[in-house]
Amino acid sequence: MRLPKLGFLYLDYVLRFFDHSNFKGWPEKIETVTYHWKNDKKRFIKEVKKKKIDVLIGNIPATAYETFREIARELPHVRFIPSLDTQFSNKSKENVTRFAWKYNLPIPQTHIFYDREKGYKFLRQTDYPKIVKRSYGPSNYGGYFVHKVDSVDEAIALFDEKKYHPIYVQDFIPMEADIRVMLIGHKPVCAFWRRPPEGDWLTNTSQGGSMDYQDVPKNVLDLAVKVSKSANAEYWACDVAYGKDGNVRILECATAFAAFPYIRDWIGQYLMWSLSGGKMKKPHLPMFNWEELGKIDSSLLRTMRHITFGKYTPSYDGAYFDDKKKSYGDSQYYIHELDEQYPMLDVAPRDYEEWPSEKWNFQDRFPFKSIKSMEVENIQNLDAPTSGDEASPEIIIDQQDLQTLFEDISGLGSKKIQKIFEEFSEDEIVENLEFNPGAFSKIKGIKEKLVKKIVSAWVSFKEDRVN
Numbered sequence: 225m226r227l228p229k230l231g232f233l234y235l236d237y238v239l240r241f242f243d244h245s246n247f248k249g250w251p252e253k254i255e256t257v258t259y260h261w262k263n264d265k266k267r268f269i270k271e272v273k274k275k276k277i278d279v280l281i282g283n284i285p286a287t288a289y290e291t292f293r294e295i296a297r298e299l300p301h302v303r304f305i306p307s308l309d310t311q312f313s314n315k316s317k318e319n320v321t322r323f324a325w326k327y328n329l330p331i332p333q334t335h336i337f338y339d340r341e342k343g344y345k346f347l348r349q350t351d352y353p354k355i356v357k358r359s360y361g362p363s364n365y366g367g368y369f370v371h372k373v374d375s376v377d378e379a380i381a382l383f384d385e386k387k388y389h390p391i392y393v394q395d396f397i398p399m400e401a402d403i404r405v406m407l408i409g410h411k412p413v414c415a416f417w418r419r420p421p422e423g424d425w426l427t428n429t430s431q432g433g434s435m436d437y438q439d440v441p442k443n444v445l446d447l448a449v450k451v452s453k454s455a456n457a458e459y460w461a462c463d464v465a466y467g468k469d470g471n472v473r474i475l476e477c478a479t480a481f482a483a484f485p486y487i488r489d490w491i492g493q494y495l496m497w498s499l500s501g502g503k504m505k506k507p508h509l510p511m512f513n514w515e516e517l518g519k520i521d522s523s524l525l526r527t528m529r530h531i532t533f534g535k536y537t538p539s540y541d542g543a544y545f546d547d548k549k550k551s552y553g554d555s556q557y558y559i560h561e562l563d564e565q566y567p568m569l570d571v572a573p574r575d576y577e578e579w580p581s582e583k584w585n586f587q588d589r590f591p592f593k594s595i596k597s598m599e600v601e602n603i604q605n606l607d608a609p610t611s612g613d614e615a616s617p618e619i620i621i622d623q624q625d626l627q628t629l630f631e632d633i634s635g636l637g638s639k640k641i642q643k644i645f646e647e648f649s650e651d652e653i654v655e656n657l658e659f660n661p662g663a664f665s666k667i668k669g670i671k672e673k674l675v676k677k678i679v680s681a682w683v684s685f686k687e688d689r690v691n
């Protein structure tokens with residue numbers, strides 16, 4: 225079998241989920257193709273053709289999603305990994321919801337309105353509390369664009385102010401915790417709890433919540449597998465709400481997420497196995513490896529690469545080396561038995577378009593400004609940008625960029641800025657900006673209000689870069 229020609233799909237200003245180091249051992253050259261934003265479609269397509277690429281690997285940020293659906297159509301013989309259909313959920317919370325509706329996956333009851341009058345009417349007759357989210361825009365800010373509203377007045381005041389569009393309203397689910405599960409080939413490879421601080425509803429670990437890797441329940445892993453299969457995802461992350469009622473529901477799912485480098489290595493190994501038709505070795509990733517790896521300090525975990533595991537082999541007397549059993553579901557298992565229950569499967573591309581934009585891109589068909597029934601300006605304020613470089617785990621910026629970004633924030637003086645640079649490395653600062661802005665409140669004098677300003681500044685900084 226001839227090996228397919230691989231290429232990495234990169235976008236300017238968007239840091240890379242994968243690079244060559246994740247595909248160690250691939251015997252042929254891996255190309256890279258970079259999208260430069262602003263009308264770069266034609267040139268990009270030409271370059272992919274010229275380089276004779278068969279498989280383009282990489283995550284597409286929300287702001288480029290629709291453009292890449294067009295690009296993919298013009299490159300029918302190129303396989304995108306993950307496919308544009310798999311990445312449908314990356315674009316917006318609305319898309320996550322529509323995906324869940326289609327596959328009958330449990331989510332909190334959700335209402336989406338493009339018609340503001342209908343939306344407001346709903347707000348007036350529904351019961352509270354409810355959760356309001358901005359559907360499209362930077363996500364994974366650990367709840368910075370997620371609001372709990374306790375009454376109709378609060379809900380209406382919020383939409384009058386924020387002008388989030390569409391109106392996206394969800395039942396409030398009292399939760400024990402939410403659980404992030406990462407999967408490769410539909411097999412869970414990492415999972416952890418995020419618990420809210422005492423008395424709080426938001427599971428934002430940077431605000432005093434906690435995180436741990438122990439004993440993620442079976443119904444959570446089973447749901448995550450089902451979601452990954454529905455999305456036909458080569459790799460996947462799923463946030464599952466673990467309700468106080470014991471029920472599980474999906475909060476978020478995507479192919480773009482923060483992952484330790486060793487997890488990206490595993491994805492690379494898995495893809496090389498799949499794309500080589502089995503010629504290259506499939507990684508063996510034992511179930512619950514995360515319970516043990518999670519004991520390692522994260523600063524060290526971040527540097528660990530190419531972690532491999534051997535398979536369990538029975539010893540001479542038929543016993544297993546490790547005779548420890550694990551309680552899971554209603555029973556006790558050896559880990560290798562669970563590995564059989566959760567196989568790492570080969571994901572084959574589908575041969576049809578599941579979410580064509582003509583049908584599913586509601587956002588561009590029903591933009592805010594086209595609704596005449598309400599005289600409101602287009603979304604302008606920093607809290608609610610119309611576009612943002614969403615879901616991309618990282619963005620390329622240097623120390624000078626960060627300095628400039630911080631200097632423009634009123635209330636953030638040079639002393640505080642200096643403390644930020646003392647407390648965090650550049651990478652950590654970017655990671656905090658993307659995934660964990662509350663971490664800045666570790667610095668004396670940086671309170672919630674200032675954190676929000678930092679988030680807004682970061683959002684508009686990214687917009688400036690890509691527009």
Ligand SMILES: Nc1ncnc2c1ncn2[C@@H]1O[C@H](COP(=O)(O)OP(=O)(O)O)[C@@H](O)[C@H]1O
Pocket residue numbers: 332355357362363364365366367368369370394395396397398399402425426427428463475476
């Ligand atoms: N319907 C809900 N009921 C209760 N809490 C919720 C609900 N939706 C979200 N949350 C809380 O808000 C957090 C952020 O919501 P999420 O949808 O993940 O948005 P983000 O993109 O900001 O991460 C979740 O981790 C969870 O703690």
Ligand SMILES: [Mg+2]
Pocket residue numbers: 364365366367463476
């Ligand atoms: Mg989230």
